[in-house]
Amino acid sequence: xxxxIDIDVSDKQMTQMAYTRCNEASMVIRxxxxxxxxxxxxxxSNALRFPYYFGWNYPALDECMTxxxxxxxxxxxxxxxxxxxxxxxxxxxxxxxxxxxxxxxxCADHWLAKGVPVEIYINHRSPQNAGFIESALSYAARxxxxxxxxxxxxNILPDA
Numbered sequence: 001x002x003x004x005i006d007i008d009v010s011d012k013q014m015t016q017m018a019y020t021r022c023n024e025a026s027m028v029i030r031x032x033x034x035x036x037x038x039x040x041x042x043x044x045s046n047a048l049r050f051p052y053y054f055g056w057n058y059p060a061l062d063e064c065m066t067x068x069x070x071x072x073x074x075x076x077x078x079x080x081x082x083x084x085x086x087x088x089x090x091x092x093x094x095x096x097x098x099x100x101x102x103x104x105x106x107c108a109d110h111w112l113a114k115g116v117p118v119e120i121y122i123n124h125r126s127p128q129n130a131g132f133i134e135s136a137l138s139y140a141a142r143x144x145x146x147x148x149x150x151x152x153x154x155n156i157l158p159d160a
Contacts (some may be wrong), residue, residue, distance in 0.1 A: 004104060004120045025073040031082030031123075035089035040100065062103060066110045076111055078104070079121045 027047030034040045041056050049071065050064045080086070087096035101122070108118040 004101065004108065004122060006122050006124060025068055025071050025075070026077045027079070029078070029080045031080055031084070031086040034086045036087070037090065037096070040086070058103075062106070065103070065107045074116065076108075076116055076118045077121075078119070079123065081123045083122045083124050 025048065027044065029040070029043045029047060034043055037058070038056070041054075041061060044050075044061065044065070045054050045056075048064070048068065051070055054060055054064055083097065086100070087093035090096045104120050108120060111118045
């Protein structure tokens with residue numbers, strides 16, 4: 001199963017789900033605040049509490065995201081909200097997103113090889129997904145369980 005799941009929801013409740021369970025290396029990256037690579041480094045390093053020696057560059061990001069030795073976890077859930085807004089101040093934002101997506105895929109492969117379950121959600125957000133999805137996510141946020149997670153994947157997440 002591919003651990004990177006593209007979603008399209010219009011409510012922040014999906015991101016709140018990342019913080020409702022224990023023993024996870026969870027983070028929510030606010031794409032609206034990630035106009036440059038430096039912004040991405042800042043958001044991820046803050047969310048995952050990177051150590052002081054983080055080098056603020058791509059190799060250092062890769063190294064820290066595949067280490068995480070300072071966190072206690074048995075599951076990884078990373079959510080990138082407002083993906084469509086990321087890298088707007090960089091040349092060729094779509095190419096930058098492809099590079100980041102490749103890094104996320106490599107990190108997921110690393111953790112999966114170590115037996116750590118990984119879920120990475122990329123929220124593309126479109127305005128037509130209000131109403132049903134918001135109520136479904138509200139239900140799921142109150143009832144996080146294997147059944148609720150299955151319900152979300154079967155009823156909300158496309159091609160998951």
